[in-house]
Amino acid sequence: MAQPESFRSCLEVNSVTHPDSNSDVRHSVGSCPICEQGLCSIRACGLVDDKPSHGLVVCDECEAIWLQPNVQGVHIYADAETPKCPIDQSPLYHGNNRWATLDDIDRLGWSDAVNPDLTYQPDSDDS
Amino acid sequence: MNASESRSGAHRPSGKKGKKTTVAGIVLAVVVGGYTLLRPSINEATGWNLPALPGKQVAKDSVADNSPSPVSEKKSSSRSVPKQTESAKPLTPRVESPTRSERDESAQSPGPLASKMTRGDPQSGTSAVSNADKSDLEYGLLREISPDRFLSPAGVLYTPGSAEGHRLEHLRRHTEDQPNRSGKHGVFDGDMEGALVTIDKAYEKAQANQRTTKEVDGKRTIYTVDMGKRVGFVGGRDGQRSRNPMARRVRLVLEGNRLITAFPL
Numbered sequence: 001m002a003q004p005e006s007f008r009s010c011l012e013v014n015s016v017t018h019p020d021s022n023s024d025v026r027h028s029v030g031s032c033p034i035c036e037q038g039l040c041s042i043r044a045c046g047l048v049d050d051k052p053s054h055g056l057v058v059c060d061e062c063e064a065i066w067l068q069p070n071v072q073g074v075h076i077y078a079d080a081e082t083p084k085c086p087i088d089q090s091p092l093y094h095g096n097n098r099w100a101t102l103d104d105i106d107r108l109g110w111s112d113a114v115n116p117d118l119t120y121q122p123d124s125d126d127s
Numbered sequence: 128m129n130a131s132e133s134r135s136g137a138h139r140p141s142g143k144k145g146k147k148t149t150v151a152g153i154v155l156a157v158v159v160g161g162y163t164l165l166r167p168s169i170n171e172a173t174g175w176n177l178p179a180l181p182g183k184q185v186a187k188d189s190v191a192d193n194s195p196s197p198v199s200e201k202k203s204s205s206r207s208v209p210k211q212t213e214s215a216k217p218l219t220p221r222v223e224s225p226t227r228s229e230r231d232e233s234a235q236s237p238g239p240l241a242s243k244m245t246r247g248d249p250q251s252g253t254s255a256v257s258n259a260d261k262s263d264l265e266y267g268l269l270r271e272i273s274p275d276r277f278l279s280p281a282g283v284l285y286t287p288g289s290a291e292g293h294r295l296e297h298l299r300r301h302t303e304d305q306p307n308r309s310g311k312h313g314v315f316d317g318d319m320e321g322a323l324v325t326i327d328k329a330y331e332k333a334q335a336n337q338r339t340t341k342e343v344d345g346k347r348t349i350y351t352v353d354m355g356k357r358v359g360f361v362g363g364r365d366g367q368r369s370r371n372p373m374a375r376r377v378r379l380v381l382e383g384n385r386l387i388t389a390f391p392l
């Protein structure tokens with residue numbers, strides 16, 4: 001992106017959600033069956049001692065959420081304006097959570113669900 | 128008040144509109160001129176204080192018909208924002224309107240996105256909307272109806288949310304290719320301005336059920352709209368593999384009139 005810093009500082013000044021998600025590698029379990037373009041990526045939530053107590057799968061386009069790493073299962077939606085983790089109610093994107101690392105995913109026991117072809121680092125596309 | 132006065136002598140419906148306007152204009156000019164000339168004398172003779180006429184009053188009134196008051200709408204909350212074309216009316220072309228001062232106020236207190244959004248003028252220079260009026264609008268299109276909440280002419284609402292912090296920032300991802308991203312990544316033509324105009328057109332088509340498929344999933348509605356012409360291209364790794372084919376459809380994911388995401392297909 002051309003001017004990410006100026007925009008971020010604007011957001012911070014105005015206490016709008018702080019984007020935490022543009023610099024981390026995202027590991028995904030599939031393409032979104034709902035919007036058909038999003039990547040369903042794993043978030044590590046409920047961090048205790050920097051370790052996740054639970055995980056979510058979140059579509060990075062339509063923000064459908066799955067509580068298990070199976071996007072054919074039941075999905076839910078968080079509030080569109082102030083999305084929260086449906087389990088601990090922490091803000092979904094800048095709360096006590098992060099895009100899951102491989103270690104996080106291993107701790108969650110979801111490693112087998114990851115599709116390595118879908119791994120994506122948003123920064124890699126920045127010009 | 129003055130608008131209705133100026134219309135009282137001549138009916139508006141079509142026909143000899145130009146001629147009637149001319150006659151009405153002459154009559155009005157005589158009345159205005161007489162009033163202006165006689166006002167000091169009347170004031171002096173009677174001790175009244177008749178108001179002076181503002182210099183541009185007649186010119187303003189002649190275009191006031193298409194300028195509903197944006198003030199009440201500006202104060203309305205997003206929850207009560209009309210979904211459809213009602214909201215488009217304040218953006219119809221206007222020359223200096225009597226509500227200009229209120230619009231200036233909103234321009235002086237831009238939202239946090241304004242510094243980014245108003246950077247660079249939209250490319251279309253053909254509109255009758257003056258540059259000053261357009262600069263009040265984010266990307267020359269969106270009205271900030273309350274802090275951080277923007278409404279398009281067609282009634283699409285852009286609010287905070289998403290991993291990027293604001294739906295407009297999420298949308299910005301779809302104005303550039305992400306060639307390293309797996310799968311497809313729809314990219315709108317025309318940067319943010321082009322994307323917003325295309326989304327508005329798609330939304331209008333979707334509301335009119337024109338070339339649209341619709342899926343409802345709880346609070347969400349997903350429209351896929353065939354725009355009938357190129358609106359962008361297919362990027363991402365899959366798009367690159369097939370030489371970035373053009374996209375002529377748009378997918379809109381909405382909650383009510385609030386945009387969650389949109390991208391070309």
Ligand SMILES: [Zn+2]
Binds near residue numbers: 035038060062064
């Ligand atoms: Zn999705």
